[in-house]
Amino acid sequence: MSNMRYWSGKRMRYAFISDIHGNDVALEAVMEDIHDTECDKIIVLGDICFRGPAPKRCLDIVRDRADAVLKGNADEWVVRGVRSGEVPDDRLDMMNREGMWAREQLSEDDIAFLNSLPMTLDGSDHGTNWLAFHATPKDLFQVVLPDAGEIEIEERIIGTHPHDMFLYGHIHLPYARRVRDRTIVNLGSVGLPFDGVAEASYAVLDCTTARVDVDLRRVPYDIERAVTALSEAEYPNASYIAEVMRNGRP
Template sequence: MRVAVISDTHGNLYALDAVLADIDATGPFDEVIMAGDFAFGGPFPAECVERIRERGYRAVRGNTDEFIVEVATDGARPSGATEAQRHGPAQTAIDRWVADRLTAEQVEYLAGLPLSLTVPDERGEALTVVHATPWSSHDVLSPDAPEELVARVLDAAGTAAVGYGHIHVQYQRRLDGRLIAAVGTVGLPFDGDQRAGYAVFTSGVDGWSVEFRRVAYDVDAAIEATLRSGVPNAEGFATVLRTARPAGA
């Protein structure tokens, strides 16, 4: 069984289209799953949501998807963020800009996405896909997270493997024979490599394994589109695209 997991498109349609072309070229896959954060920050929020919907891929919700839904519904559907995890005024302005560009149907789609999805293989050993953790789309599981937290994530998932997004880098580790892997980001890398990233999980006789893929795309075109879009903090988003590093790094 082969499962492609993409995540964190962040409104970067140039990167998403490049990854989808790579998926088409390297398939077939038993399933393709989107691990959240469709629209926040980039110039093409509605288009990124629609690409995934058009292809019928299953998806989970990300933290920024929750914030966008909260803004779009005037608080009727609040995010699951703690006070410390909430967006500040500058980020909320981006949430509003994105929400204003999504259709009501797209907002409803994001609001209805689950926190996790499970893909069983032929042997009954399943892969769980989440945005951040099985209990929250906002918590952070970093590559150097203590074993106790990794074990908590794996135990909460209750499966042989977990794939997640949120941290915008790729890594894998194993604990007690179970696999956990951050799939990276399609639209906004933080590891110094401008290329779009995603992951392919394969189930075989030795259990689940993961391959990290990187795909070149027209970064300059994405930057130009961002600067023309009118999205708040366009310069900041463009800088992250250019440097492939987090803001302020």
């Protein structure tokens, strides 16, 4: 999976979104907010289809609207299944059932698209160099939490990368913090937030002012419509996913 690079010579506003998880109701609300916020580019950091009622609809929106798309661990799961050791043993069977259900909603071309996605996006705008990825630059599955120590962040995220800013998803917990002279940003989740706020989350990187600003945005959406869609689609783990949507917690 190769590295992608994006550079712009003019001032821009980027929307970074991640962890949609088949929740088209939340994704549509975020896309509307992105339009209202007048973002110039949309960058998706993975986990598009798995664990929600509308994998095909979400992937179609992403393929139509996004300017760059990266792979997440859940995209890898849709392609090849969940392996032992990647999730707790008591969840393995159900999560494979969910992954198979999602795969059945997609075309062969969709699966090939997910399989071909790169892991990182390297960008530069308005004097700021940034690196985007799903979990860490080298691993789709590693967990780096908001309160991780500086040594852990330096080892798992920054490494030898020269970038000023690092943006990622995966943990469903939005935050922005400085680690020495670097900025670390987690986008949270569009479809399944885990921070107790039952609203979609994404980040806007604003390169239109004298400095680069990060705006972590929350977008309310019709949760009960999404819950109803789970039931209507006969999603295999509907009751659990419905409670995560309603409570904003796993």
